[in-house]
Amino acid sequence: MKGWKIAAAVILFVLVGIQWIPTHPNQQNTDKAEDFLAIYPPPARVGTLLKTACYDCHSNHTDYPWYGRVQPVAMFLENHIQQGKKELNLSEFGDYSPRRQKSKLKSMASQIKDGDMPLTSYTLIHGDADLSPEDRKGLGDWLLSLEEKL
Amino acid sequence: MKRIFLSLAVAAMLSSCGNDTTQESAEQTEMTHDADEHEHGDGDHDEMASTMTHASMDGPVRKSDLASAVLDSYLAMKDALASDNSAKAANSGEAMVKAFASFDKSSLDAKQQSSYDEIVEDAREHAEHIGENSGKIDHQREHFDALSQDMMDLVSVVGSDRTLYQDYCPMYNDKKGANWLSTSKEINNPYMGSKMSTCGSMKNEIVPQ
Numbered sequence: 303m304k305g306w307k308i309a310a311a312v313i314l315f316v317l318v319g320i321q322w323i324p325t326h327p328n329q330q331n332t333d334k335a336e337d338f339l340a341i342y343p344p345p346a347r348v349g350t351l352l353k354t355a356c357y358d359c360h361s362n363h364t365d366y367p368w369y370g371r372v373q374p375v376a377m378f379l380e381n382h383i384q385q386g387k388k389e390l391n392l393s394e395f396g397d398y399s400p401r402r403q404k405s406k407l408k409s410m411a412s413q414i415k416d417g418d419m420p421l422t423s424y425t426l427i428h429g430d431a432d433l434s435p436e437d438r439k440g441l442g443d444w445l446l447s448l449e450e451k452l
Numbered sequence: 453m454k455r456i457f458l459s460l461a462v463a464a465m466l467s468s469c470g471n472d473t474t475q476e477s478a479e480q481t482e483m484t485h486d487a488d489e490h491e492h493g494d495g496d497h498d499e500m501a502s503t504m505t506h507a508s509m510d511g512p513v514r515k516s517d518l519a520s521a522v523l524d525s526y527l528a529m530k531d532a533l534a535s536d537n538s539a540k541a542a543n544s545g546e547a548m549v550k551a552f553a554s555f556d557k558s559s560l561d562a563k564q565q566s567s568y569d570e571i572v573e574d575a576r577e578h579a580e581h582i583g584e585n586s587g588k589i590d591h592q593r594e595h596f597d598a599l600s601q602d603m604m605d606l607v608s609v610v611g612s613d614r615t616l617y618q619d620y621c622p623m624y625n626d627k628k629g630a631n632w633l634s635t636s637k638e639i640n641n642p643y644m645g646s647k648m649s650t651c652g653s654m655k656n657e658i659v660p661q
Contacts, residue, residue, distance in 0.1 A: 399573065399574070402573060402574045402577075405577070405598050409594070409595075412594055
């Protein structure tokens with residue numbers, strides 16, 4: 303079938319071509335002084351959960367999967383991470399005003415407890431970020447207790 | 453989980469709220485943290501009252517129409533949430549974002565400007581979220597709770613063009629309670645849904661001077 307061959311060639315051409323679209327990996331040198339975990343050291347379990355379930359999209363350092371720099375996945379991730387950091391950037395948490403920190407802690411707790419975060423599109427790939435009900439409660443309660451202390 | 457909590461909250465409200473409504477209009481208590489103990493006889497609320505951490509307003513609020521567009525959008529949002537109208541609340545959220553964008557802070561002194569900036573940085577974000585979450589009224593109410601605190605602080609910095617009443621709902625957020633502002637003495641609770649719209653109490657009358 304000639305049509306099939308042309309279609310396959312076009313798809314291949316596009317897939318190869320988009321690899322020249324530059325990627326902007328989210329891997330800056332993070333300023334530890336403003337990092338959430340440095341300012342408010344959590345219990346070990348909470349720290350692990352934050353790292354595995356939140357930091358990839360809500361900090362200045364993403365641990366990418368191997369295909370994370372392959373287009374079009376890279377574009378998708380970049381967009382996602384940009385959104386995530388706009389809402390909450392844990393690497394720059396110390397720069398937030400006390401009012402904003404309290405707001406963010408409340409929102410984090412409620413999103414985690416309600417199951418709105420982490421996003422399903424993330425947990426499908428990162429099984430370890432799919433929080434159990436106990437983890438959701440533990441993480442949420444700790445965030446709220448911190449909010450009350452601020 | 454949330455649904456279970458909500459139905460428990462509803463049950464608790466129905467059993468504790470009946471005698472509130474007859475008293476609330478007569479009650480004009482000052483903003484004291486244990487004020488609720490006068491109104492709620494049962495033990496559950498004592499715990500809530502002692503853990504309350506809402507800021508009170510210090511000193512008189514000055515008369516100014518600087519924030520009138522912001523207050524218009526806030527009050528429209530409050531009415532929308534009280535009548536379970538999520539789409540209208542979202543419109544008010546968008547209106548508030550616009551009101552902040554055209555806010556003229558040039559008449560504020562440096563200290564007021566920095567307070568204003570700090571409050572509005574947070575408030576704008578809540579308004580944006582309320583605007584983006586039409587259809588998710590629970591989520592909108594969470595932001596409205598924080599936004600209400602911002603509004604009270606904003607008014608104490610930039611003033612108000614109208615008399616405001618600070619109202620309090622003891623049931624919201626797992627009995628942690630939440631405040632809101634309104635322009636009428638009548639209670640129209642934005643947190644618990646239209647079925648419980650008269651639940652709550654007035655805590656403070658803010659008369660700009």
